[in-house]
Amino acid sequence: MQVSLVSTTPFPDQKPGTSGLRKKVKVFQQAHYLENFVQSIFDSLDIPTGAVLTLGGDGRYYNAQAIQTIIKMAAANGFSKVLVGRGGILSTPAASHVIRKYQTLGGIILSASHNPAGPDDDFGIKYNTPNGGPAPEKITEAIFTISKTILQYQLVDLPLVDLDKIGLTAFDGFSVEVIDPVRDYADLMESMFDFAAIRTLFANGFTMQFDAMHAVTGPYAQEIFAHRLGASDSSLMNCQVSETFGGGHPDPNLTYAEALVKIVYGSNPPDFAAASDGDGDRNMILGKSFFVTPSDSLAIIAANAHLIPAYKAGLAGVARSMPTSGAVDRVAKKMNIACYETPTGWKFFGNLMDADKVTLCGEESFGTGSNHVREKDGLWAVLCWLNIIAARKQSVEAIVRAHWAEYGRNVYSRHDYEGIPTEQANAVMAHLKAQFETLVGQTFGRYTVATCDDFSYQDPVDHSVSRGQGIRVLFQCGSRIIFRLSGTGTEGATIRIYLEAFEPDANQHHLDAQVALAEMIQLALKLSQLVEKTGRSAPTVIT
């Protein structure tokens, strides 16, 4: 095969964020932009003879073109084979599984997750290491460093590979194998959960509504819920993958999963409802007119894990991202297992799982997962709930209320202010940091400040340190307000305010989180001067 060297010049902005490099499609369509980043990934690796690369994406606009380019570059850079999902599609957790199952030299996942897709919207790319997980900061930093000085990239002029046909296409010393994107993943799920019990649940009339939001989980949901578990076809909605995700915003929360939320709070709601995001790693769990916060969901899955065959032997430990509520900490304490607090982003869980320190992990941003892969996993979380419901024979709401009664309730909410000019967002954060010294000891209504800091984390396995991971205002009563800037947006800045208060009194558990947290919400605005500095009077999204 003839390798061509193409001259290029560096782009200064190829710094991966919370989860890979995310930019507007138009940015990726600039000449050499995608190629520079892919070459930077390959240059950061040691590619041995016989190395295989996993490749797939969430099917969004520009996925198919990017896949063909990456195949040509993988051939030129010494990979002997690329494993690619049919149609260029692999959900993020399925890609993680393929990397692990076939022991490939990691994988490239094309996704901007829950961000909208289309010619004027977002695209993304990230590298996952051979453990199946998102590259840790050490590697993303190395990729960024290379991208700042890159002067050439390599490719082989191959004909377009037919990605719609399962099977092997061989070239001289290089091959592309198109694999069924669903089967391996569905088999893994079937090996972990009590499918017989869930099948019986559906056979006995249990009703579900699952919303794939026109994104990658559609075919996975059809195979798992309809074919293998016997859920009716009408229980699945928006399962046709479209490259613009139906023009929607495939973010499974109460704001963007509007159609599903309407059904759940309508006149004849199903027993159970769920949705997943663009690339299939997030999940939202709902009962009859009832919403389960992701932080509670993690805690409840941990407390009931023994009911799921894969976790019968118990959990090694649990982990949550710093802004995620402490509900799971209470479960860990009772179970006498370790609980780790990491920065935001799934890449921080990888070492803990590889070292067998934790089995379950979660983030407040609708991400839950376990050590079966090294990504968060939306359909896995849905199956956890179905399995737990089948075993406990209780409604979603009853399970959550019983959990609160036993452990107390960590009342929780996140307020996002999207699309803020970067200077304004930085001013809000700077204003908060300037108060670190003076806030401690001050009392505001019910709340007295115990400590404030900018969260920093030392990985207990490789001892690497990550600083500047979110401003914490911790109150003496255990309540918290966290302020963070998003690392996944592609336009301006997003300020996230995370609010948490512990409520031990069962008589208060029925309160709406916005009502229970009202005083703290006002305090967050007062401390940050967000309204004054940004002119925003209300959050864009409340979860």
Ligand code: VG1
């Ligand atoms: C957000 C979430 C974070 C999650 C990340 C990737 O990051 O807050 O918890 O890991 O998205 O999720 P940020 O930096 O915007 O807050 V996904 O589903 O986009 O891969």
Ligand code: CO
């Ligand atoms: Co996602």
